């Protein structure tokens with residue numbers, strides 16, 4: 001009998017746990033440890049943040065599903081890692097602290113044979129002075145609670161606009177090294193459309209603020225894409241959309257401080273500037289959770305497991321942008337020190353960025369961190385589950401399930417407005433996610449055709465269809481596994 | 486000079502009949518990219 005412990009029940013953790021449970025007989029134990037009792041389909045937070053969906057439309061409780069599917073669920077958070085056990089416990093374990101129920105506050109050593117760390121990012125609001133969801137008129141849409149609060153504030157502002165108040169709205173990244181520009185991009189377009197729907201568009205100046213050097217960088221160094229019969233840079237595409245929607249933009253901005261209605265930022269030229277607003281949505285930087293790890297004697301071995309996020313089979317040797325290759329990126333997400341520990345999704349430490357790194361004249365790094373969106377999170381979680389199953393069945397298994405972001409495509413359907421007839425979506429696919437400049441030297445590291453963009457109502461329908469399909473899949477309803485990650 | 490969305494392009498983007506076919510095309514295209522698989526890069 002083998003015990004597999006999955007930390008986190010987000011996209012990666014839930015995909016891993018559900019595939020493990022489906023493919024392994026019941027003699028093997030699958031345990032999920034996660035502090036949030038709900039599964040949330042994060043991409044639809046955007047629609048919660050504009051009041052077109054309620055949190056209940058994008059989440060469901062995990063405990064009943066896991067009970068039905070024979071997955072053991074502990075509503076707890078991992079506190080520390082003990083991959084060699086300790087003087088009393090010979091098996092490796094993680095120390096978990098319950099966050100709900102009768103056991104709230106108590107700690108438990110959760111032993112494992114295999115561990116999947118799918119704890120995603122810590123939303124590192126503290127890295128930007130004054131940035132905290134709902135404070136200083138600045139909001140977030142990173143969780144459904146944040147998104148709901150953002151909508152309440154925006155709704156209030158729409159009322160004021162209807163009464164004649166001119167307003168300023170600021171949306172983008174809240175730190176010099178934030179990632180997830182895609183989510184902020186979706187939100188700004190959805191907010192713009194909602195203002196038009198409420199007939200108050202002329203009452204607001206809407207501004208995009210971002211640590212990107214070019215529009216459309218998205219932390220992926222931008223893309224050259226097929227757009228209908230044209231070939232276009234993502235920069236041109238986003239510029240075209242912002243021009244069309246009357247959105248102004250500030251680029252190369254490292255937001256470092258937020259005060260009531262004012263965002264302070266540094267530019268790549270080394271200047272310190274500020275932008276005032278009545279409503280802001282700023283994505284914080286993402287970091288690791290600050291977990292500690294100990295060996296069997298209690299010695300600190302955190303640096304064997306973590307480099308901010310979890311260390312996996314990537315090449316972490318520091319090198320300049322010109323020497324970055326796709327081979328630096330991990331393939332199996334296995335920790336090199338402990339072969340029974342894996343980290344799919346956002347939980348793994350990337351070898352470096354994807355976008356060209358840039359520093360301000362004062363030496364501040366102002367560069368988007370590399371995104372790991374839902375699709376690669378799901379794919380990497382599934383391949384980790386498959387490799388673990390292989391290892392259980394055959395101890396000499398060679399981890400042949402591989403999935404480097406340098407050899408994987410991603411589809412990103414960015415909502416640009418909600419509505420069955422008035423909605424819009426920007427559908428972008430990218431192959432590969434990490435540009436391979438050797439294979440595709442003339443097309444900025446990506447394969448044209450497989451890297452394409454298109455705008456229109458169909459994109460909204462597709463995004464909505466994906467919302468329903470992925471919630472159906474997450475609820476493990478009949479034939480859920482036929483829906484790809 | 487920034488590109489602009491022309492009136493005709495906007496019509497195509499928002500016309501439900503054209504977009505219905507686009508939806509089918511897009512769904513298939515996205516599926517093909519997902520189903521196109523993934524792999525390693527080191528021994529490629």
Ligand SMILES: Cc1cc2nc3c(=O)[nH]c(=O)nc-3n(C[C@H](O)[C@H](O)[C@H](O)COP(=O)(O)OP(=O)(O)OC[C@H]3O[C@@H](n4cnc5c(N)ncnc54)[C@H](O)[C@@H]3O)c2cc1C
Nearest residue numbers: 008009010011012042043077078119120183345346373374
């Ligand atoms: C607003 C927004 C919109 C987005 N839109 C899109 C989109 O349209 N398309 C797309 O592809 N991607 C999108 N993304 C990105 C996508 O949501 C992420 O790629 C994905 O959620 C990453 O999955 P994950 O499982 O690695 O992390 P998460 O989904 O963040 O899951 C992490 C899990 O770990 C748990 N956890 C945290 N701490 C602990 C602990 N100490 N112990 C145990 N468990 C812990 C959390 O509760 C959570 O369950 C969006 C992201 C945001 C914020």
